[in-house]
Amino acid sequence: MTSSPASSSTKPPILPPEDLASTLSSIELLSAMWSGTDELHLSPADEAGITTVAEYLQLPLASLGDAKSVQLKERVGEEVVLGLRVRGDPDAGQEVWVNVGLKLRGRRGVRMWVSGKDAPSWLDRATVEEINAMLEKSLKEENEEDVVGQILSAVEEVSEFLLTLPPTTKANMTTGREDVKEVQSTHVHRTWYYLPSLSTPSKRSDIVHLATTSSPPLTGFLLAGKPGLIVLEHPLPTPSPTPADTTTAANNLFAFWSNIKTISWSDIPSSHKKISDKLTETSVPRAFVGFDDVTDWPETQRGSERGRKSDLSKMVRWLDGKGVQGKWVLERVLGVGGWE
Numbered sequence: 001m002t003s004s005p006a007s008s009s010t011k012p013p014i015l016p017p018e019d020l021a022s023t024l025s026s027i028e029l030l031s032a033m034w035s036g037t038d039e040l041h042l043s044p045a046d047e048a049g050i051t052t053v054a055e056y057l058q059l060p061l062a063s064l065g066d067a068k069s070v071q072l073k074e075r076v077g078e079e080v081v082l083g084l085r086v087r088g089d090p091d092a093g094q095e096v097w098v099n100v101g102l103k104l105r106g107r108r109g110v111r112m113w114v115s116g117k118d119a120p121s122w123l124d125r126a127t128v129e130e131i132n133a134m135l136e137k138s139l140k141e142e143n144e145e146d147v148v149g150q151i152l153s154a155v156e157e158v159s160e161f162l163l164t165l166p167p168t169t170k171a172n173m174t175t176g177r178e179d180v181k182e183v184q185s186t187h188v189h190r191t192w193y194y195l196p197s198l199s200t201p202s203k204r205s206d207i208v209h210l211a212t213t214s215s216p217p218l219t220g221f222l223l224a225g226k227p228g229l230i231v232l233e234h235p236l237p238t239p240s241p242t243p244a245d246t247t248t249a250a251n252n253l254f255a256f257w258s259n260i261k262t263i264s265w266s267d268i269p270s271s272h273k274k275i276s277d278k279l280t281e282t283s284v285p286r287a288f289v290g291f292d293d294v295t296d297w298p299e300t301q302r303g304s305e306r307g308r309k310s311d312l313s314k315m316v317r318w319l320d321g322k323g324v325q326g327k328w329v330l331e332r333v334l335g336v337g338g339w340e
Helices: 017-033 044-057 067-075 125-141 147-163 177-183 201-213 243-264 309-321 326-334
Strands: 079-087 095-103 110-113 187-195 219-223 228-235 276-285 291-293
Touching: 017 044, 017 079, 017 095, 017 147, 044 067, 044 079, 079 147, 095 147, 110 125, 110 147, 125 147, 187 243, 187 326, 201 219, 201 243, 201 291, 228 243, 243 276, 276 326, 309 326
Parallel strands: 219 291
Antiparallel strands: 079 095, 095 110, 187 228, 187 276, 219 228
16 A cells, blocks of 8 residues: 555645554554553544544555545544553652654654643643653654654653652642643633634644643634634633733733744744634633644544535534534634535
8 A cells, every 4th residue: 555645735744554554553552551541541533533544544455546545544633642641659649641642644753741731730830841851852862663662761761750759749649630620710711713824733733832831721722724713712710700800811812822923933924924803702611621723633624625614514513512602603703604
């Protein structure tokens, strides 16, 4: 089986079949090693992504290039992310979640990190950054051909590092992931943004990273394409915010975009940095738990003919499931209607 040219201008080319098969084998091995209860985390989108790759690799040679194979190939995302529970001192409950991203497009590789939003309450930001720097260095030093070996070596380093932390740092230990929903406020200041175009994977990753590491963390999602859609939720202290609370939320969202434009978008001409605030909801129930790039999620993915209004019908249903009036809000934000 050979890989045909990518038909989507917004995605890097898919990896060769032999590399995809190797990646699936790595995922299977890691899943077997972290097979205990709540030892491994996979989002529904990543589970679907793994299934898509497996289906793509099972296509017969004679079918390559036909409509079904092209559609299946386009559904393959850029990477699959596994969350691995890594322990230091088991008796003390000392543990963190380490994310492992395995590339499916572009250049074969792996990245590992501890998410700031999912970090345990006893780990400060500086320590999280130290762990992430350790993970990055470990991956560079290991044999790139032995992906599982790379990951296990990096995990071992993190485990040993956790044992070196002083007792005061180990107090009030939780893994972090379980606490995310508990610390979030029930109401948010939610703003919907329209972008003429949003496609570059690295720019999208920057938006996700800044949203999740902001203080306070922002929730919502981004949907790449022409046009692009970004939704940001800023937590509110009460369901009935004061004018000062609303001003603080608005100012923090303004600061968020200022950082994106000056850091991530510094190489883009000013005329191309157009972002339109299409809809602001000053106090509404929170709809999203974290901030995600949902572009390649099966439940939100646009159709292949992006110009058709019905391309966003999946997004409408997904938003409805979040308690948001999908059709109503997308008509106002994107200026489209007549959904099929």
